[in-house]
Structures are given as structure tokens and as C-alpha cells.
Amino acid sequence: MNTLKIHPKDNVIVALRDLYAQTTVRNGSSTYYLHNDIPAKHKFFIEDLKAGQEVLMYGVVVGRLTQDVTQGSLMDTANTQHAADSFQYRGFSQQWTPPDVSSFKDRHFMGYRRADGRVGTANYWLCIPTVFCENRNIDVLRQAMEEELGYGSSNIYKNYTRALLRAYDSIENLEQVDLSPESTQHEARVFTHVDGIKFLQHQGGCGGTRQDATVLAHLLAAYADHPNVAGVTVLSLGCENLQVEDFRAALFHRNPQFNKPLLVFSQQQIGSERALMQHAIKETFIGMVDANKLRRTPQPISKLTLGVKCGGSDGFSGISANPAVGYCSDLLVALGGKVLLAEFPELCGAEQQLIDRMQDAKTAHKFIKLMSDYSFAAEQAGSGFHMNPSPGNIKDGLITDAIKSNGAAKKGGTSPVVAVLDYTEPANKAGLSLVCTPGNDVEATTGKVAAGATLMLFTTGLGTPTGNPICPTIKIATNNRLATHMSDIIDINTGAIIEGQKTIEQMGIEILEYCILAASGKIIPKAVQLRQDDFIPWKRGVSL
Known part of the structure; x- marks a missing residue:
């Protein structure tokens, strides 16, 4: 064909x-x-x-x-x-027929059940700053703990640089030095039941608007409260806009029963950097000792929350990987799980078909307002949703934003839309929710994890090396060439759909099977192996 x-x-x-x-x-x-x-x-x-x-x-x-x-x-x-039809709420008339999920009915995954009943697919300790002034101390904490606890990165590139250094006396010798995969070394983890210690950094918390600080407080609270997180270390300066009290208020507003270890260290209160780091390292270590006592237990598939994302999209995204992910989404919804579809600039042109899937007027009008306000803000900044496609998108067949958007919306499958969430709002309903985020890969994944995604399905046609610190990210190629050319970042290849060798439904089932393994810790996605721990908070209205 x-x-x-x-x-x-x-x-x-x-x-x-x-x-x-x-x-x-x-x-x-x-x-x-x-x-x-x-x-x-x-x-x-x-x-x-x-x-x-x-x-x-x-x-x-x-x-x-x-x-x-x-x-x-x-x-x-x-x-x-670019052009697209106008949109409005015209009532809910969808007759959805769920896919057959009989083969998954008695299945489970091995997850970390938290005290509030939510289930994580991983068990991380999280270190966050309330303000950019503490980014350096977050780095110091990373340098002090990461490799010593066995979470350090591969030594392959360090060893390569060392070999170049030994050979640098002549260009001829340098040309003979090769990057040898055999030089990779991994230290044994001290805490075998803690999947990692993760260190977030950002450029906010002070100097911007008070609204920026408030949004950041809710974002950091969402990450602290995330079911993939066992405990949190917070570094504060003391004088910033985002005060520790504001962060705590956002955290307990989100979850009044929050009971994970929360270790807070204020540099201006403690004094010297040496004292700050000594306290933070010791208490974090003790906290990780307790986190290591947690164990994976069998959990129903309904406890999974999938974020669905596309990045580095191509002309095949909307006919291979995205529909396959959409079928996986429908399977999970039919099993009682949650699916999060975001990237509002990449829903431009697909609004009406999504609105028609919304079960009540309140949900529809919330979506219409968020889309309209976001679009207006982009236009006020001299841009617009029509400018979303990147040069790479256009070169590979996504000529207009509406083409890109209608293909991107396929990731959400065909089930009813049960909720529309503003940025950092949690997903509390089973089924498909829309989450207001930019299309920008990292800002979008950052926002979907804040809404509660415990696994991320990330489709790509061009190849995108990104992930998330606390949410395992599964990369899905749209075509065979990419899957071969960038095999080190791709987990699943849907190119067989383009070749006519597999159906969308067959690939969707394979993707859900992979999700169960990844959620159980039996498969480690490439983005996790490569430590693609990307985190970018969104400043409203300035990003597509």
C-alpha cells in the first residue's frame, strides 16, 4: 500500500x-x-x-x-x-462502545500502594528547591548522594574523555579512540527498593509575578504528592516569593491527608552552606532508609494513570503511533483507569470532536474557556496556535496546526471526556481527562505528571530525547526508520502499521502489555535508563 x-x-x-x-x-x-x-x-x-x-x-x-x-x-x-472549523457545545450524543478487555480482566501490575490508596509505578525520593537560588545546592546534594548511593550515570562518556586525554598528544592518536560500550560501569544500589533519587531545578520562586510563584507552589506540591514519590527534601533560601508556608499550604490543599516524609531546610535559618548540606544529606539518607522498606504488590490495572504525549511529530504520527496509543487509552479506560490528554495548542482544529465527547455542559464550557483564553494570550504575545508546528513537523508533512492537532488528538482514543483540568489540577475521575498545558514537550509532560500520570506514552516520528524525573516515559516510534536510526531512545515501534503488517488494535494491545511490564519495574524504559529527567514549569500564555 x-x-x-x-x-x-x-x-x-x-x-x-x-x-x-x-x-x-x-x-x-x-x-x-x-x-x-x-x-x-x-x-x-x-x-x-x-x-x-x-x-x-x-x-x-x-x-x-x-x-x-x-x-x-x-x-x-x-x-x-491553517484553518479550522469553529466550535461550540451542542450536547452529548456519543454512543461509545468500549473495546473488548476480557483478556485483561484478571491482570495486574506490581506497584507501590500509598497510604491514600493511589498506586505508584516507581518509588522515588524527590529533592526540590523553592527558588532558583537553591539550584546550586540541589546540585551539591546530587553530587554528594547520587553516585555514592548507586544512582549515578553511566561512566561511558567519562571513560571516553579520559581515553582522549591520554591520547591528546597527536590528532592521529585521537582519531583512533573509540566510544566503547564495554566501558560502562554501574554501581550497585544501596537502596534496592528505591528506584532513584531525583533532583528538580527551575528558574522560578522569586523575581517574577506573584502568580508565577503561586503556580510553581502548586506544581511542586503536585510532584511531592505524586504516587511515584516516597518522600521529599525541600531546600529553601528563606526570603523568596515562594515561601515554605505557601508550598505547605498548596500541598495540604491538594491532599489534606498528606503523610509522606517532608524534610524542609532553610539556608538563611540554618546558616552556613556546610551546616545546610550536612542536615539535608543526613536526613535525606535516613528518609531513604524508610522508603527502602516499601515493596511492590499486585495492583489492578485500573490504578494506572497514563499521560499521552507526542513530540518530534511527523506525517505518520496521526496514522500509526497516535491511533495505537489511542486504542491503548480506550483499553485502559474500559478497565477503569485514567488517561490524560493535554497540549491545548495541539488540539486546535480538533475542538468540536472533543466537545461532542463531553458528558455535560460545565465540562465543555470549561474547555472552551481555557482554549479561548490560552489562544488569546498567545495572540497578545504576537503568536498564535497556528504557529505551533515546528520546522521539523512541517518538513515531515504536518503543514498546518490543524493537521498536527487532529493527529495528536488520536492519542486520546474515542472514549467520553470525563473532566477538563487546568494546569496542576489533579485527575480524580476514572476515564479520559483533558489537561491544559502547552504543546512544548517538556512543559507538557511536566504538567501531565502534575495531574497524576504514573506512566507517560510519548510518540515521536523524528526522535525526541526527553523524559520526566518521576514518571517513567515510554517512547513510541511512528516509523521503522526512526526505530532503527535512534534505537537507543525508542521502546516500541509502530512502523508495522505503515507497512500493513499490524493493525492499530494489535499495536494498542502490545503497548498496554508493555505498560504493565514497565509499571511493574520488569522493563526499564530507555528514557529512564538514559536519565532523561526533564522538568520545565509553564508560565501561562508564553509557550506553544
Whole structure:
């Protein structure tokens, strides 16, 4: 199969292979003469159209023509600009048929059950600063504890640099030095039941607006309260906007029964850096001794919360990896679990189909307001949702934001939307929730973990080396080439869908099976192995 028409209403077709000008291709019972080369992942028009007419893909408006086009010509930024249908609440009329989950009914994963009944897929100790002034001391804490406790990074690159240093007397010798994987060394963990000690850093907490400090307080509280976290060490300066009292208030507002170890150290109160670090290291060590007493126990799959994210997307994202993740999402919802779909700039053009899946007017109007306010703020800053696609997205076939968005929305499957959450709001309802975050990879994953994601499914067509400090992130390739070319960051390959070797449903089942293993600690995703511990708080309205 060389082409794909996604929806009967579409007036463009996707090239699954490189197609060439002056050739004829078939799709179903129709044939098309190509006037241009059509690279794989790109689209061509299947009829003559006039400037101003709408471009349809996924059965909806994804663009508007800026010039006349002929049948068989390439869709690109020269002839198509972003456009999308308007949206409104028009009642809930969805009749959802859940997928068959009988094969998963009696399954479980091995998770860490917390006192409040939530279940973690990992057991981390978390170290956070209330203000950027303490970032250096967080680094000192990392240097003091990480490698000594067996959580240090691989020595492969240090050993490579050391070998170069020994050979630096001549260029010829340097050229002979190779990066040897055999030089990798891992220290044994002291605390075998603590999956890691994680160190967050940020540029907030003071100097910005009071709103920034408030949002940061709720974000850090969400991470401290996360079911993948066993205990928390907090470093404070003392004079910052984000006071420790504000952080505590946000934490106990989120969870009045919060009872994990919470170790707080204020530098201005304690005095010298030496005294601060001595207290922090000793008390953190003691806390980790207790955290190491926790054990994984069998837990129902309904206790999983999946965040679904795409980054480095390509023209195959919306027809392979994202729909496969969407089917996995539907499976989990049918089993009573939670799924979090975010990236509001990447829902632009898919709003109506999401609103139609919302069960009540209050949820729908909250979504409409958050989308509208966010879009307005972006425009006030001289931008707009239409500017979301990156150069890499466009080069690989995502010509407009609406094309990207309709493909991105596939990650949320087809189940009803049970809740719409503002940034840092927790997901408390089983089912699919929408979470207001930017499209930016790290800001979005940071926000979804704050909402409660305990595993992250991250699809990519171009390759994105990112993850999260406390939420295991599973990378899913949209195509075979990426899975081979960047195999060190990819966990699952959905390229078999493009090749016609597997169905979306088969890949969705495989993804859920992988999630169960990863949630049980039996598989360690590549992002965790590579320590892709990325964390960026969102400042409202300045990021797509």
C-alpha cells in the first residue's frame, strides 16, 4: 500500500512511500496522476481546487488554500494555510462502545500502594528547591548522594574523555579512540527498593509575578504528592516569593491527608552552606532508609494513570503511533483507569470532536474557556496556535496546526471526556481527562505528571530525547526508520502499521502489555535508563 485516504470526506491523500512526479498511483478504485514528487508522510490533492477553498483531512477542515491547485499536486506551505472549523457545545450524543478487555480482566501490575490508596509505578525520593537560588545546592546534594548511593550515570562518556586525554598528544592518536560500550560501569544500589533519587531545578520562586510563584507552589506540591514519590527534601533560601508556608499550604490543599516524609531546610535559618548540606544529606539518607522498606504488590490495572504525549511529530504520527496509543487509552479506560490528554495548542482544529465527547455542559464550557483564553494570550504575545508546528513537523508533512492537532488528538482514543483540568489540577475521575498545558514537550509532560500520570506514552516520528524525573516515559516510534536510526531512545515501534503488517488494535494491545511490564519495574524504559529527567514549569500564555 502506497497511499492512505484517512476519511471519505478528505480531499487530500497521504503518501506512505516516496511517490514521484509523472507517475500514476491508485487509492481504492481511483487513480491519480502526480504533478509533483510527493515525499512519504506528505499529502497530495485529489481534485482541482480554487484559492480560498477548504482543505479536508480526518474528515474536518485542516487548512485553506492560498492559491489554485490541481489534482495530484503537493500540499505545502506555499498553497495551504491553517484553518479550522469553529466550535461550540451542542450536547452529548456519543454512543461509545468500549473495546473488548476480557483478556485483561484478571491482570495486574506490581506497584507501590500509598497510604491514600493511589498506586505508584516507581518509588522515588524527590529533592526540590523553592527558588532558583537553591539550584546550586540541589546540585551539591546530587553530587554528594547520587553516585555514592548507586544512582549515578553511566561512566561511558567519562571513560571516553579520559581515553582522549591520554591520547591528546597527536590528532592521529585521537582519531583512533573509540566510544566503547564495554566501558560502562554501574554501581550497585544501596537502596534496592528505591528506584532513584531525583533532583528538580527551575528558574522560578522569586523575581517574577506573584502568580508565577503561586503556580510553581502548586506544581511542586503536585510532584511531592505524586504516587511515584516516597518522600521529599525541600531546600529553601528563606526570603523568596515562594515561601515554605505557601508550598505547605498548596500541598495540604491538594491532599489534606498528606503523610509522606517532608524534610524542609532553610539556608538563611540554618546558616552556613556546610551546616545546610550536612542536615539535608543526613536526613535525606535516613528518609531513604524508610522508603527502602516499601515493596511492590499486585495492583489492578485500573490504578494506572497514563499521560499521552507526542513530540518530534511527523506525517505518520496521526496514522500509526497516535491511533495505537489511542486504542491503548480506550483499553485502559474500559478497565477503569485514567488517561490524560493535554497540549491545548495541539488540539486546535480538533475542538468540536472533543466537545461532542463531553458528558455535560460545565465540562465543555470549561474547555472552551481555557482554549479561548490560552489562544488569546498567545495572540497578545504576537503568536498564535497556528504557529505551533515546528520546522521539523512541517518538513515531515504536518503543514498546518490543524493537521498536527487532529493527529495528536488520536492519542486520546474515542472514549467520553470525563473532566477538563487546568494546569496542576489533579485527575480524580476514572476515564479520559483533558489537561491544559502547552504543546512544548517538556512543559507538557511536566504538567501531565502534575495531574497524576504514573506512566507517560510519548510518540515521536523524528526522535525526541526527553523524559520526566518521576514518571517513567515510554517512547513510541511512528516509523521503522526512526526505530532503527535512534534505537537507543525508542521502546516500541509502530512502523508495522505503515507497512500493513499490524493493525492499530494489535499495536494498542502490545503497548498496554508493555505498560504493565514497565509499571511493574520488569522493563526499564530507555528514557529512564538514559536519565532523561526533564522538568520545565509553564508560565501561562508564553509557550506553544
